[in-house]
Amino acid sequence: MALFSPQFTGKNIAARTVGRDRQSLAIVLSITIILFGGIGSRLAYLQLIEGAQLRQLADSNRIRLIPKQPERGNIFDRNGKILASSRLSHAVYIWPQAPKKATWQTTRTRLAKILNIPETEIQQRLDKAGDNSPTLVRIARDLNPAQITALAEYRNELRDVEVYIEAVRNYPNQEIAAHVLGYTGEMNDEELAKKRSEGYRLGDVIGKMGVEAAFEQQLRGEWGGQQVEVDGAGRILRLLGEKPAKPGRDVHLTIDLNVQKAAEAALGQRQGAIVALDPNNGEVLAMVSRPAFDPNIFSKRVTPEIWQQLQSKQHPFVNRALQSFPPASTFKVITTTAGIESGKFAPNATLPTYGCMNIGGTTFCDWNRAGFGRLGFVGALAWSSNTFYYQIAQRVGEATLIDWTRRYGFGEKTGIELAPEESAGLVADNSWKQKNLNLPWSVGDTVNMSIGQGFLQVTPLQLAVMFAVPANGGDRVQPHLLKDNEVSKWRESLNLKPETVRVLRQGLRQVISGGTGQVLNVPTLPPVAGKSGTAQTFRKQAHAWFGAYAPADKPEIVVVAFAEHSGGGGGKVAAPMVLKVLEAYFKK
Incomplete structure (x- = not known):
């Protein structure tokens, strides 16, 4: 016996409607198959064809490198006296995606005022690195105490700005042996283009003249840093890995600091030069040139005013x-x-x-x-x-x-x-x-x-x-x-x-x-x-x-x-x- 009896509506079912439900179901099923097939094909393409590139883009948004600059090798005279070394200082870095944020204009203006750097210069540095750069971008080095304090006070306006301690070059004898030692500075675009194949990168500090340039490979060391995972706001979530920076090798010169100082004093402020060497083996004991310069100037940003002042000294960089x-x-x-x-x-x-x-x-x-x-x-x-x-x-x-x-x-x-x-x-x-x-x-x-x-x-x-x-x-x-x-x-x-x-x-x-x-x-x-x-x-x-x-x-x-x-x-x-x-x- 049937448990349920069919109900009649009082309407007759036309013969032409028989099988229409099955036809509709087939159409819906076909459309569904086509849609899922397209989605599957797209997913397969993204996964198999462009997967590596997309993963790299995702990582670039999620993973950041906090660079650790190597400490440059020391330079000693023949008796072990320091001619050039490194000292600790504070440097300012910016997350490369900061310009994409709505607060960037406020951040840039505040930072430019604190660092006494034109806003255009800050923007140019970030543009050069690109917002997909995996590393922080250094904006300024060797901050003074007032700048460090100001950065701390305005921390709420500078959420994408980081301050790290790093080593900068120090010449304890100032102008003494300046033309022998030379100086260091950040690479310009032309230098970077020439040295990129040697492992140099944006923000690298290199020897610009003198011994600093001549023995660059021995003195430079190797960069290190921390690889960190960040959230959408740029906050560090966890440390993924760390590579210690490798310091550069020390260089020992033939220069005798006592003789060098005597030669500097003897020449005084006359325009000219003094050279002292050992006639038996060619070791240079002293080399003086006037006018001279203080290589410590280049451990921080050289303003146009400072550069103009240096150039007014009758070519002080000519040895x-x-x-x-x-x-x-x-x-x-x-x-x-x-x-x-x-x-x-x-x-x-x-x-x-x-x-x-x-x-x-x-x-x-x-x-x-x-x-x-x-x-x-x-x-x-x-x-x-x-x-x-x-x-x-x-x-x-x-x-x-x-x-x-x-x-x-x-x-x-x-x-x-x-x-x-x-x-x-x-x-x-x-x-x-x-x-x-x-x-x-x-x-x-x-x-x-x-x-x-x-x-x-x-x-x-x-x-x-x-x-x-x-x-x-x-x-x-x-x-x-x-x-x-x-x-x-x-x-x-x-x-x-x-x-x-x-x-x-x-x-x-x-x-x-x-x-x-x-x-x-x-x-x-x-x-x-x-x-x-x-x-x-x-x-x-x-x-x-x-x-x-x-x-x-x-x-x-x-x-x-x-x-x-x-x-x-x-x-x-x-x-x-x-x-x-x-x-x-x-x-x-």
């Missing part, structure tokens, strides 16, 4: 110890060498000297316009007779004189680690003159060259290398700043005759004992040997030079002093500077 100038009579060391080594003059040869000489239709005079009577090489060095060396140059000829000039290392870089900042100087010859002046070489050019004038250009460092040759007995040394205690690899023999070395050493000693450098003939020093030079310049005061080494019989140190456009002569202006440096060295 004049590595720039070239006419060497004047100091060059007579090389003319003496060429004269004896050519075989055209015996070591004990003598020549008459004159007030003036007519050479090739031009009058060339001695510096005293009277001459010194008959002189040999020793006396000619002691009294710096020009007319003596005019005669040497005429008989030796341009080719031999130029050849020995280049053997001494003039006309090429010395090989010191500061190569990008070093001038090669100039040793002109006939081809150079034809190319640059469209004129042939003349005997007057050779005569001018014999006393260190004319086209000849030499750096103070090259001149120190020249004085090291007679000091060490005939070897050309390669000056260097990295302490390694090796000697043989920094010396190369010029194969001078023993008689040539003997004459040079006797002549340079007599300069001090009875010639133009008697200011160095003092009881506070061991016997000194050296040579003065006064370089004539166009329309300006002369340059003053003096180079010396001591003790004369067993030299330990060479010192070259250069005063740019000082006037007054090498024996009066530059020699007293050398005296102060030597006294400081031997006082130890």
Whole structure:
């Protein structure tokens, strides 16, 4: 028996409606299959084809890197005294997605006021990094206490701003050895483009000049940091991983801080340079250039006003110890060498000297316009007779004189680690003159060259290398700043005759004992040997030079002093500077 009976509505079911419900169901089912098929296809595409990229985008929104800058390696002098180190300071970072938030305008305005940085500069830094950057973007370094306090007070307006402690470069001696050490600073766009392949990135601090740039790879270290998970508001939820920053390696220099300070004091505020080196192995003991700068300035943002002030100092970033100038009579060391080594003059040869000489239709005079009577090489060095060396140059000829000039290392870089900042100087010859002046070489050019004038250009460092040759007995040394205690690899023999070395050493000693450098003939020093030079310049005061080494019989140190456009002569202006440096060295 049926439990339920069919109910009749009183209407007849038309034959044409039979099966319509089944047809509707099939249509709905087909539409559903198509829709879910499309969704499934899209999900499969997103998962299989674009899954990796989408996961990366999701992680970039969820995972952040808090960078940890490495501590840069220290720089020490030869005795272990600190020349450059690091100190802790506060830096400001911003989350890269901050500009997307409605509060960004308020944040940017407040931050710009506290840091005294234009809003446009803050925006440019963030735009450069991009809002998908996985790391925080540094906006400012080395904050002062007032800025740190202000950032804390306005914390509610600066929710996307972070303050971290990091190391910045510190130079405890300020301007002392500034041109040797150089300075550090954040990479600009051009530098970043060149060094990105080496692992550098936006915000990296690199050496910009000097030792900081030359030994960048040793000093830089490796970045570390923390990988954190953040929520939609940028709040840190948990630490995912941490990589300690790897500090850079220390660098030990040949510089002697005591000698460096003495050289800085000796040069004072004169525009010029002083170089001191060990003539036996080329170690640079001191290198001074004026005007100078304080490299600590670059540990924070350099404003246009500060930069303008620095530039008003007559090119303070130019290392004049590595720039070239006419060497004047100091060059007579090389003319003496060429004269004896050519075989055209015996070591004990003598020549008459004159007030003036007519050479090739031009009058060339001695510096005293009277001459010194008959002189040999020793006396000619002691009294710096020009007319003596005019005669040497005429008989030796341009080719031999130029050849020995280049053997001494003039006309090429010395090989010191500061190569990008070093001038090669100039040793002109006939081809150079034809190319640059469209004129042939003349005997007057050779005569001018014999006393260190004319086209000849030499750096103070090259001149120190020249004085090291007679000091060490005939070897050309390669000056260097990295302490390694090796000697043989920094010396190369010029194969001078023993008689040539003997004459040079006797002549340079007599300069001090009875010639133009008697200011160095003092009881506070061991016997000194050296040579003065006064370089004539166009329309300006002369340059003053003096180079010396001591003790004369067993030299330990060479010192070259250069005063740019000082006037007054090498024996009066530059020699007293050398005296102060030597006294400081031997006082130890």
